[in-house]
Amino acid sequence: MSTVAFRVTDEKKSFIQSMADLNGLRLSELARTKLLEGLEDQIDMALYEKAMKSHELNDESISHRDMLQELGF
Structure with missing residues (x-):
C-alpha cells in the first residue's frame, strides 16, 4: 500500500480532524x-456531459403520447 501526503495549514488540519471525528472516521479515512x-463524481459528470452532447447530436426522442401510440395504447 502506498502513502500520499499533502500539506495544509494547522487551521485546515483542525477542521479536517473535526469533520473526521464528527463522522467517526480517522483523518486518513475521511481524506x-x-x-x-x-x-468519481468528476468522472461521472464528464461521462454525463459526453453522453448529453452525443444525444443532442443524434436526438431520437419522442413524446410520451407518441410512444403510447407506437405501443398501441
Whole structure:
C-alpha cells in the first residue's frame, strides 16, 4: 500500500480532524474517502456531459403520447 501526503495549514488540519471525528472516521479515512468520491463524481459528470452532447447530436426522442401510440395504447 502506498502513502500520499499533502500539506495544509494547522487551521485546515483542525477542521479536517473535526469533520473526521464528527463522522467517526480517522483523518486518513475521511481524506481518502472524500478525495475518491470527489474524483468519481468528476468522472461521472464528464461521462454525463459526453453522453448529453452525443444525444443532442443524434436526438431520437419522442413524446410520451407518441410512444403510447407506437405501443398501441
